[in-house]
Amino acid sequence: MNVRKAVITAAAPDQHTLPLQQLVDRGGQNKTALQLIVEEVTGAGIEEICLVICPGDQAAYEQSAGELQGLLTFVEQSEPRGYGDALSRAKDFVGAEPFLHLVGDHLYLSETVVCCARQLINIAEEHDCAVSAVQATRENKLPDFGAVGGTHVAQQARLYEVTTVVEKPTPTQAEQELIIAGLRSGYYQCFFGMHVLTPLVMEILTGLLKETDRRVTLSDALARLAHRQRYLAYELKGSRYNIGAKYGLLVAQLALSLSGRDRDQILTELVELLANQRSGAEL
Secondary structure, three states: OOOEEEEEEOOOOOOOOHHHHHOOOOOOOEEEEEHHHHHHOOOOOOOEEEEEEHHHHHHHHHHHHHHHHHHHHEEEEOOOHHHHHHOOOOOHHOOOOOOOEEOEEEEEEOOOOOHHHHHHHHHHHHOOOOOEEEEEEEHHHHHHHEEEEEEOOEEEEEEEEEEEEEOOOOOHHHHHOOOOOOOOOOEEEEEEEEEEEOHEEEEEEHHHHHHHHOOOOOOHHHHHOOOOOOEEEOOOOOEEEEEOOOOHHHHHHHHHHHHHOOHHHHHHHHHHHHHHHHHHOOO
């Protein structure tokens, strides 16, 4: 497996402007979320990038990408038919090749010098199959994510053979179907917003979209993939930040700042802010 293409979905009507938001990166530079996501992709060695967007958004995305815009191919999702449909719009771009897939409302921070996307690609190429990045996630956040169940791969502490995929499971459903041995109680392996997928996923999505008028999710396709090809999940050495969640942009900015060159400045300002809030409450 040689992964050289990436697809980024950013067409959800209520979230399509999120990649255009401004943040300060680890080096103290002002950048859009889109630039940070594209840098994650190019840092993993990806050569071609497809961005799935809402109609009319291309000019804004090109401007937000800055000097990186030349790397992007744009595909529009003409109607808001959901995540699975959005990803399927890149079928011609993907062709017969495996591809890296990221969502446009997540930012990623690696705990090592190897970026999250490259960590995932390394696992996919080593095992020659589809791999989804996962992160151990508290039960109260299950309504925000797809989750997987499965078993540990022998001699690989952070790698799982996926048998079950459920989109936004209830706690009861997760307890019945998604328990993984060794994971602490109340935690489940939920999607990280990053996958290396095979072309079969596009074939499955096409079939699902023909079968139903309801919105199809990527989890629907991955649940079927697990029964047709080897499919793994890998717990990366890193964290994901959903900038579409309440205070998500703030939390992502704090994570970037506290892991970057301005850490001491941010810590000082946070302490001062908390002290001022306490003083105000005492008056």
